[in-house]
Amino acid sequence: MIILTKEITKNILADFHADMKQDVSNNALRNVVAEVGIYQAAKNVAAKSKLNPAFNIEVPTGKVSDQKRSGRCWLFSTLNNLRTEFASRYQVKDFELSENYLSFYDRLEKANYFFQNIVQTADLPLNDRKVNFLFSQPSGDGGQWQYSTNLIKKYGLVPQYVMPETKTSENTGEFNATLNNLLRKDGMELRQLIKDNKPTDERVQAMLTDIYRICVYSFGQPPVDFEISIRDDNGKMIEEDQLTPLEFFKNYFAIDLDDYVSIMNSPQDSKKFNQPYTIDTQGNIVGGVAEKFLNLPIERLKELSIQQLKANDTVWFGNDVGNQSERKEGLLFGDLYQYDQLFGIDTKMTKGESLDTGNASVSHAMVFTGVNLRDQKPNRWKVENSWGEANGDKGYFTMDDQWFEDNVYEVVINKKYLTSDELAAYQQEPIVLPAWDAME
Numbered sequence: 001m002i003i004l005t006k007e008i009t010k011n012i013l014a015d016f017h018a019d020m021k022q023d024v025s026n027n028a029l030r031n032v033v034a035e036v037g038i039y040q041a042a043k044n045v046a047a048k049s050k051l052n053p054a055f056n057i058e059v060p061t062g063k064v065s066d067q068k069r070s071g072r073c074w075l076f077s078t079l080n081n082l083r084t085e086f087a088s089r090y091q092v093k094d095f096e097l098s099e100n101y102l103s104f105y106d107r108l109e110k111a112n113y114f115f116q117n118i119v120q121t122a123d124l125p126l127n128d129r130k131v132n133f134l135f136s137q138p139s140g141d142g143g144q145w146q147y148s149t150n151l152i153k154k155y156g157l158v159p160q161y162v163m164p165e166t167k168t169s170e171n172t173g174e175f176n177a178t179l180n181n182l183l184r185k186d187g188m189e190l191r192q193l194i195k196d197n198k199p200t201d202e203r204v205q206a207m208l209t210d211i212y213r214i215c216v217y218s219f220g221q222p223p224v225d226f227e228i229s230i231r232d233d234n235g236k237m238i239e240e241d242q243l244t245p246l247e248f249f250k251n252y253f254a255i256d257l258d259d260y261v262s263i264m265n266s267p268q269d270s271k272k273f274n275q276p277y278t279i280d281t282q283g284n285i286v287g288g289v290a291e292k293f294l295n296l297p298i299e300r301l302k303e304l305s306i307q308q309l310k311a312n313d314t315v316w317f318g319n320d321v322g323n324q325s326e327r328k329e330g331l332l333f334g335d336l337y338q339y340d341q342l343f344g345i346d347t348k349m350t351k352g353e354s355l356d357t358g359n360a361s362v363s364h365a366m367v368f369t370g371v372n373l374r375d376q377k378p379n380r381w382k383v384e385n386s387w388g389e390a391n392g393d394k395g396y397f398t399m400d401d402q403w404f405e406d407n408v409y410e411v412v413i414n415k416k417y418l419t420s421d422e423l424a425a426y427q428q429e430p431i432v433l434p435a436w437d438a439m440e
Contacts, residue, residue, distance in 0.1 A: 029342065042342040043326075047333040051398040055382045057306070058370035059314050062087055062094040064395025066388035068170035071141030075099050075106070076386035077316050077365040078148035082157070084314050084369075085255055091232045096160040100169045101245070102151045103141075104219040107175075109151070109285045110139045111183060111211045115204050116286050118187040122194040133435045134281065138183035141172050143284060145316050145365075145412045149257040150288035155222075156245030157253070162226045168218040175218050182210065261418070261426055264293040264318075264410045265301050266439055268352040273297055274422070276430040279440055293439070294418075294426040298351075298405050302378060304413045305368055311414075314367050314384070318410035321364035324403060330392020332383065334402025351406060355438040362409045362439060366397070378404070409439065 020026050033041045061084050067076050079097040087095050117134055124131050168175050186207045193200050228240040228248070243251065264277070271277065277293050305315045324336040340347055354360035370382030381404060383397040392398075415423060433439065 033342070038339065038342070039337055042337040042339050044333065044335050044338055047326075047331055047336050047400075048329065051331055051333060051380060051400060053382065053393050053396065053398045055370035055372045055380070057309050057373065058382060059084065059309060059312050060088065060093075061314070061369050061384060063096075064384055064389060065096060065099070065386045066395075067099070067386045068165070068388075070103075070170060070172045072099055072103060072143075072172075073386055074143040074145065074318075074365040075102055075148050075151075077367050077384075078145060078152075079157075080367050080384055080386065081314050081316055082152075082253060082255060085253060088312075089254070090230075090238055090252075091234060092230055092238070093233050095230070098158045098160045098163040100165050100219055101158045101163040101222055102148065102155065103169055104163075104215050104222050105151055105155045106143065106147065106284055107139060107179065107215055107219075108208070108212055109288075111179070112204070112208055113283055113286055114138045114183055114187065115190060115207065117281050118190050119194065119200055119204075122191045126191075130281070130435060135184055135187060138180050138187065140176060140180075144282070144291045144318075145260070145262055145410075146289055146291040147284040149260075150283075150285045152249060153257060154285065154288070156247070156249040158223060158226055158245050158248060159228070159230065162223055163220055166219055175214075179211070179214060182214075259414050259416070260412050261415045262291065262293045262410055263301055263304060263413050264295050264439060265298045266293075266295050266352070266355060266409065267298070267350070268355050268438070270356075271295055274425045276426055276428055277433050277439070278430040279433045279435060279437055281435040282440060292426070292430050293410065294422065296422070298408070300422075301408065301411050302401075302404060304417050305411050306371055306373070306378065307417045308413055309368060309371050313414065314369050316365060316367055316412040317408055318362045318365050320360050320362065320407045320409070321366070323360065323407050325397075327387070327391050330383075330385070330395075330397035332397055332399035332403040332407070334400055334406050358438070360407070360438070368411075369396070377401075 029041075061080075065076050065080060067073055076099055079099055079102075083095050083097050086097075087093050114134065121128070121131050121134065126132070126135075190200055190203070193203060223245070225242050225244050226248075227242060228238060230238040232238060273295050275295055277295060278290050282291055305317070308315050321332075324334055325332050326336060339345070349357070349359060351360070366386070367384040368381055369384045371378050372380045378401050380401065381399040383399050385392060385395055385397050387395065389395045415426070418426065
C-alpha cells in the first residue's frame with residue numbers, strides 16, 4: 001500500500017492566510033465572487049460587442065428547432081441540414097422533420113447493438129475495461145453524424161407533423177433510466193447463457209420485443225406510410241396521398257448522404273494528422289456504416305467549412321459547448337470567462353492536453369449557417385443551435401474564430417472539397433481507437 005505523507009499542516013494554512021492578507025484587492029474580489037458567482041465576475045464585457053450577428057456569407061434558414069431536455073443534438077443538427085435543403089427546394093421556410101421518428105428507431109437499434117457487443121465480449125471478465133464501458137453506457141440519447149445517416153438510409157424521414165414529439169421524447173431522463181436498467185439486466189442474462197453454452201438469438205429477439213413496446217409507449221408508433229400535406233410560403237399545397245418514409249426521403253431530397261465525411265481535429269500526441277480513425281463499439285445499427293474520421297489541422301476544418309458555406313450548404317459540427325459559452329445570450333467566445341485574471345492562476349492547456357486529461361470533450365452538435373470573412377479570414381461564425389428561440393438571437397448563436405480553434409472538434413464536409421491527398425488518406429483503413437477515447 002502506498003502511504004501518502006505530505007499533509008496540509010497548521011503552518012501551511014497560516015502561510016495561505018498571510019498571503020491573502022498581503023493584497024488588499026483580495027477582499028473586494030472575494031465579495032464580488034461570493035455575491036455574483038465565478039462566471040459573472042470573470043465575464044469579458046467586450047465579448048458581446050465583438051460578436052455582432054452579421055455575416056457576409058450566410059445560408060438562408062428558418063426557425064430553430066428545440067431538443068428540449070434530451071441529448072439528441074446530433075440528430076437535430078442532421079435534420080436541420082436536411083430541412084434547409086427541403087425549405088429551399090420547395091419554398092417552405094420553417095419546415096421541420098420529425099426527430100421523434102428517428103429517435104424511436106435509434107433507441108431500438110442501439111439496444112440491439114448493445115446486445116451484439118455483449119455477446120461478442122462474453123468471454124471477457126466483467127471488470128475488463130471494454131465490458132465495463134459497455135455496461136456503464138448501454139444506451140443513451142447521444143450520437144454522431146453517421147448514426148443519423150444510418151437511420152435515414154434504413155428508415156427514411158417523415159415531416160414533424162406525422163410523428164410529433166411526446167413528453168418522453170422531449171425529456172428522456174426517465175426513459176434512459178428505465179431502458180438502461182433493463183439493458184444491464186438483459187446483458188447479464190446473455191453473458192450467462194453463453195457461459196452455459198446456450199443459444200441467444202431467440203432470447204435477444206424477445207428482449208427486443210420488450211424494448212419495442214417501451215419505445216411505442218414512450219415515443220408513439222412509427223408510421224408505415226403517411227400523407228403529405230404541406231403549404232409552401234406562397235400558399236401552394238404540396239400534396240401526395242400515400243408514401244413510405246423511405247419514398248419521402250428518396251423522392252423529396254436530393255442530398256446523397258454518402259458524399260459527406262467526418263473531419264476531426266484531435267491534436268493529441270497519440271493521433272496523427274492525415275490519418276483516418278474509428279472508435280471501437282461506437283455505432284447504433286448492426287450492419288450500418290461505422291463512424292470514420294479523418295484527422296486534420298484546425299485551419300483545414302475552417303477552410304473546408306467556408307468552402308461548403310460558400311456553396312450554400314450548411315455544416316454539421318461537433319464541439320465542446322460548455323466551454324467559454326453563454327447560453328441565454330448565445331455567445332461562443334474564446335476569452336469569455338477570464339478565470340485566470342480573476343484568480344491570478346494559469347489554467348491554459350493545449351487542445352491536445354485538454355483532450356488527454358478529460359478537460360475537454362465532444363459534448364454537443366450544432367450547424368454552421370454563416371461566416372464573416374475579413375481579408376478572406378474568418379472572424380466570426382453563425383451557428384444554428386437546437387435549444388429553441390429563447391436562447392441567443394432567436395436561437396442562433398455567434399462564435400468568434402478563437403472559439404472555433406479551441407472548441408470545435410469535428411465538421412461534416414462534402415468529400416468533393418477534400419484534396420486528392422486528403423481523400424486518399426480518408427479511404428485508408430482506419431486505426432481503431434478504444435471505446436473510451438476522448439473523441440467518443
